Amino acid sequence: MACGILIFSKGDLKKGEKAEITHIEGDVDHPTNRGTLCPKGAALLDIVHSKQRLQYPMMRKAGSDKFERVSWDVALDKIARVLKDDRDKNFIAKNNDGVTVNRWITTGFLAASATTNETAWCTYKTVRSLGMLVFDNQARV
Numbered sequence: 165m166a167c168g169i170l171i172f173s174k175g176d177l178k179k180g181e182k183a184e185i186t187h188i189e190g191d192v193d194h195p196t197n198r199g200t201l202c203p204k205g206a207a208l209l210d211i212v213h214s215k216q217r218l219q220y221p222m223m224r225k226a227g228s229d230k231f232e233r234v235s236w237d238v239a240l241d242k243i244a245r246v247l248k249d250d251r252d253k254n255f256i257a258k259n260n261d262g263v264t265v266n267r268w269i270t271t272g273f274l275a276a277s278a279t280t281n282e283t284a285w286c287t288y289k290t291v292r293s294l295g296m297l298v299f300d301n302q303a304r305v
Contacts, residue, residue, distance in 0.1 A: 167190070167194065167196050167197040167201070167202060167205055168190065168191030168193070168194020168195075168196060168197055169188055169189070169190060169191060169201065169205055169208070170188070170189050170190070170191050171185055171187075171188055172185070172186050172187040172188070172189075173185045173186055174186055185209060185212050185213075187209070188201070188205065188208050188209050189201070190205065220233055220236075221233070221234050221235070221236060221238070221239035222234070223238070223239065223242065247271065250268075250270055250271055251268050251271070251294065251295070253270075254268060254269070254270040254271075255267070255268050255295060256268070256269070256295075266295045267295050267297055268294060268295035268296050268297070269296075269297050269298065271296060271298070272296065272298030272299065272300070273287075273291045273296055273298065273299050273300075274300050274301070274302065275287050275288075275291075275299070275300070275301045275302065276301075276302050277301060277302040277303035284301075
């Protein structure tokens with residue numbers, strides 16, 4: 165379960181105004197954090213307003229030292245292609261004794277801690293169904 169936070173903003177979207185987050189605080193009625201904020205929650209206002217925050221996918225072509233903005237479709241297709249190629253090349257279906265192991269050990273997965281139990285379960289099942297053994301969660305750190 166994610167922590168409860170209250171986000172205050174100004175700007176009426178119905179009037180075409182841009183919403184702007186002005187204040188963040190912990191939700192005292194939330195059972196997980198009872199009004200406290202973790203370091204990530206406490207820094208959220210600064211993170212949202214940071215000039216260095218990425219707001220869209222960026223890609224760097226081989227041999228280039230510059231990143232270029234790309235669409236989400238291009239970025240996700242590239243990620244899917246790289247993952248599939250790596251899995252096809254490195255997937256281990258059987259060990260040396262001929263026992264089925266279905267392992268993919270060259271790629272790992274890091275999940276976020278701000279998630280529900282149901283989402284965490286689905287993420288775990290998806291990652292394991294791909295054969296990934298390297299799986300960690302931000303909450304552990």
